[in-house]
Amino acid sequence: MGILATITGPLAERLDGAPVLLVTGAGFAIFFTLLIVCNVLKQLLFKNPNEPPVVFHLVPFIGSTVLYGMDPIKFFFECQKKYGDVFTFILLGKKTTVYLGTKGNEFILNGKLRDVNAEEVYSPLTTPVFGKGVVYDCPNSKLMEQKKFVKFGLSAEALRSYVTLISAEVNEHLDRSHAFTADKGTFDVVHTMAEITIYTASRSLQGKEVRSKFDSSFADLYHDLDMGFSPVNFMLPWFPLPHNRRRDAAHKKMVETYMEIIKARRASNGKRDSEDMIWNLMQCKYKDGTPVPDDEVAHMMIALLMAGQHSSSSTSSWIVLRLAANPHIMEELYDEQVRVMGADLPPLTYEGLQKLPLLSQVVKETLRMHAPIHTILRKVKSPMSVEGTPYVIPTSHNLLAAPTVTSLTPTYFPEPEAWDPHRWDAGSKAANMTATAEEADEDKIDYGYGLVSKGTSSPYLPFGAGRHRCIGEQFAYIQLGTIIGNVVRRLRVRNIDGSKQVVGTDYSSLFSRPMAPAMIAYEKRGKPDPTKGEKAL
Structure with missing residues (x-):
């Protein structure tokens, strides 16, 4: 108890006189730091070999949204160099799997209705407009x-x-x-x-x-x-x-x-x-x-x-x-x-x-x-195996095709x-x-x-x-x-x-x-x- 009092006593005195906003801010910073640490450890220690590699990111939910939004074509080329033609990135909390190249275009754009769906992705955006x-x-x-x-x-x-x-x-x-x-x-x-x-x-x-x-x-x-x-x-x-x-x-x-x-x-x-x-x-x-x-x-x-x-x-x-x-x-x-x-x-x-x-x-x-249109999205409706790889894209993912990348290759x-x-x-x-x-x-x-x-x-679509x-x-x-x-x-x-x-x-x-x-x-x-x-x- 004496040791605990020695440690916490001065801290309590300092916090007691501190503004509530400062304390709240400090708590949020600690929570946010822990969130980032846990997210990084999860990516490093718990990789799923049956799913495409996930683009490394610090902040959960946000993921790679900012990099993708600034210049999606540059983002795709950089990811391709690191991870290959098939990889997953976090887009506003959603796991989004990209498959580049003509095989990727075929896999996504010619997917069967039982496997992929466009309506669920785009309807929230287009229905109020159209x-x-x-x-x-x-x-x-x-x-x-x-x-x-x-x-x-x-x-x-x-x-x-x-x-x-x-x-x-x-x-x-x-x-x-x-x-x-x-x-x-x-x-x-x-x-x-x-x-x-x-x-x-x-x-x-x-x-x-x-x-x-x-x-x-x-x-x-x-x-x-x-x-x-x-x-x-x-x-x-x-x-x-x-x-x-x-x-x-x-x-x-x-x-x-x-x-x-x-x-x-x-x-x-x-x-x-x-x-x-x-x-x-x-x-x-x-x-x-x-x-x-x-x-x-x-x-x-x-x-x-x-x-x-x-x-x-x-x-x-x-x-x-x-x-x-x-x-x-x-x-x-x-x-x-x-x-x-x-x-x-x-x-x-x-x-x-x-x-x-x-x-x-x-x-x-x-x-x-x-x-x-630089990217095309589809919702995965049934697990999809990627030929030539051990990857199976689960229904929790969206798929993303980027034909523009192919035409710039x-x-x-x-x-x-x-x-x-x-x-x-x-x-x-x-x-x-x-x-x-x-x-x-x-x-x-x-x-x-x-x-x-x-x-x-x-390659031109x-x-x-x-x-x-x-x-x-x-x-x-x-x-x-x-x-x-x-x-x-x-x-x-x-x-x-x-x-x-x-x-x-x-x-x-x-x-x-x-x-x-x-x-x-x-x-x-x-x-x-x-x-x-x-x-x-």
Whole structure:
């Protein structure tokens, strides 16, 4: 007792006069330190040989979330060097197993429904934004039917008409935007391309009624709804945070707007004046003969608007930024159009786009380096053995595929950090390799929306693969090709400092995009002269 009193007595005297906050803080620090020590010892002493190695981390629950969130691609490459293609990291308390490479893409993206599930991962995030009964808020069989409806709506006839509509929107924006009033100047690529892509997508896919509203309040509603994709909503989708309240109000207003459009169109006795997706979905029926309810049409239109806008806005921004860093490629694109279409440059057409291989390669190379969706998640529904390893992925894990890592791997694409559209020239290694991979996947499969290739053997998967492969791939290439094709006709662009540098990548949301603002210089081209070529300014 004497010894104990000797030790604790002075301590008690000191604590007795200390502020409660200090004591509480000290207790929390001790608890937090013990938590870290226990977590480290657990990783070092209790490894499970039947599960992939866990990326070392200090803080439980947080795990590697911060490193992953800052730069997921860098994080994956660093982990690959330490742990191989298969490893697990802690993402906000959830064990998330990554499987890199083409085998990993096949394992995850072509997983059977009994083994993997996308709905449980994404529904908490997407349902408040898109709405009930569509995409991930319905059984997979119903989603496949909805994808079929959209796929059939993207017919060759519809795509052909979209080129004209998209061209008109691009040229109108370049004519009326305050950013392009002078013959020379600077502009923010990210802001400008976001505007152009939302205008072009709304006019082509969504119809003239929706497009007309983007000149007033609809753009603000879109922004508020877009904030619903904040990563925190994976955990707190229904928490009354300010951005969630704005999201819900925007969703309600946008649904009302679409419902008004649908109601007016039904009242017109089905007189169609366009090939937009609203008309298409209004005519569709599920397999049991039930017409698609109007509220589901509205929710699908919101999903199409949001999903397409993110990917096309990001990709078109990266293309313009890459052209600004490589102005010689921009001149090659211009010369290609003059050579193929003539010096007077008639309006772009669907058929004309097919005759511009370099333009297509610019889009393809940019998607290789800057795929908008850098990671794809699935919930494990039944234990999954990884072939060639002792690992069995338990149902307590999520699976994560990262096709972008494969497309940035030197094994498949030499000098992967170099932006080089000519790596896709006919007969090149990249062109032959991807063609060979497609041939290896020649066995078609019908997930419920028509026969498609599995697509998982290719090292180039910017639109995903398997049953959840993006069905808007054709539209994306048409939209991006038409936008860039018209921009090239109207402008020359370059970096303000004349360098070949591009801005960094913003990974703060689910969709990667260029850091904003991203300012570059522009110079307007003169109008083409059929007899002399392009006039000088």
